[in-house]
């Protein structure tokens with residue numbers, strides 16, 4: 244059993260995010276391991292962290308580059324009492340928590356790209372995925388909130404197809420960061436923001452998301468359920484939808500992949 248570098252940041256208070264951290268040297272995906280741990284009845288706030296993922300999962304069926312020894316790959320088990328339709332808002336809540344945790348090591352260069360990307364200097368340094376697990380009655384049993392943050396990844400270890408698009412804290416700041424400290428800040432911020440959203444809805448966290456939002460006033464194209472929509476971003480709604488000003492008026496986009504004009508120039 245490898246020693247767990249994250250043991251020192253466990254709070255030990257059941258229900259608090261990061262109260263228990265299950266650490267693995269190598270997994271397919273922390274999402275998959277967390278699904279098994281959740282199935283066995285793990286309490287809210289239980290976390291799975293891996294050093295290396297051989298089949299890291301991104302949104303929309305993409306893979307997540309997960310080399311060992313550099314980054315943070317974590318899945319947090321949540322048991323929110325919310326309708327299924329509100330689950331995507333949790334990835335926005337996690338985005339705010341990730342931004343707040345990284346702000347101290349990468350001040351002034353961090354933005355959030357709706358719905359789930361953490362950017363440093365306009366390049367992707369983190370991603371979030373919120374997977375809903377339902378019971379036999381199609382009720383929400385738990386949410387597996389997967390968070391991947393590129394922390395100490397070196398430029399030479401970025402695959403050629405990701406160069407120019409992806410980055411890390413180390414690449415952008417020239418400094419290495421302490422992964423357990425970042426993880427601890429992330430889980431503390433996530434606990435606070437999640438409690439806020441649970442008590443008052445996503446509307447309570449929305450101003451923080453908009454403060455970090457990379458897209459305000461930018462012209463974007465979004466493909467939602469196969470249909471392309473183009474327009475200028477005017478913010479996000481209290482339900483987490485992206486508000487787009489189009490020729491046909493303001494459109495609310497609930498999910499999709501956003502392409503930003505000039506994002507990687």
Ligand code: BTN
Nearest residue numbers: 272299300301302317370389391
């Ligand atoms: C995305 O931007 O598409 C979401 C990426 C989410 C990656 C994280 S890493 C930890 C967790 N385990 C996975 O397999 N995926 C998420």
